[in-house]
Amino acid sequence: MALQKASNTFMLLGTCVPCLKQGAAKFKVKRLELDENLLMYFPKHEFVYAHDPDSQCKTGDVVLIEQLPQKMTRLITHKVKEVIYPLGDVTDPLTGKKVASARYRDHIDAVSKVYGQRSKAFDYDKAPPRGWQEDKKDFTHVETYIKYHDSGEDDPYAV
Template identity: 65%
Template sequence: MAKNLADAARKFLLLGQCVPTVKQNAAKIRVKRLELDENLLMYFRNDEFYYCHDPEKLCKTGDIVLIQALPQKLTKLITHEVKEVVYPMGDITDPITGKKVAKERYREDIEKEAQLYGKKDSAFDYTKAPPRGWQDGKKDFTSKPTYTKYHVFDENDPYAI
């Protein structure tokens, strides 16, 4: 029964978070699931990773995306495709109200409070902020392939961890 439910769930849309990968034209997506431990009768988190076909590079590391199973596997690893980016990283939206959030408060509430008490010049203005990715290649290296450096070589690779 549980095996049939797991197979059926893979055919539908899944919601997951994009994590770093070195694969070309593919994104690695972490889907969080809860598994029931029948001895303790408690649910524990179990992460599943899917490689998804993403030739347009829609998602970046940290984005919440919607994925769907492909009718046929592209490769041995790539079994799903990225349908859309639901929530880009850094631009947090409350899923119930659809309002933008900064920390624990709505952005519009922060703006109303700033108008009531007088706006400070040092306050951050979200309307004038550039979109995510404008520092790509300068200070933002999330689009570059990363790997763990185990040996020290003469050449210094800036993308190694």
């Protein structure tokens, strides 16, 4: 049985990747495809463009996208419905607890209290929200362009 394309699906969960289009965002959607010979599922990635006029998604965000009733353009077939997880701020959907890597933040704090808190340990409660380094170290909000040749000038936002 063939799996329908991601662009034909009503709702998708995707990760935002860098995009050069104005008013749109590009998403990488992971799908599992059945190999008929091995009878095993293997991951396959598809890319979908979604309408995002407010630029609410940034690179790395996990976003819920919804299919438009009619295509806006040949590529833009979906719209951004909601940012589920901003980059670096993942919440377990079952328990509602914050996660760091593969462990709960509460568990990491409890273990560090038992073995002794390090003075240089990262504290998630005191950390500033994402986006405070815009124009300093974070340039994901800046409009990028394709660099076709090397002119000798410094092009910081060229792709």
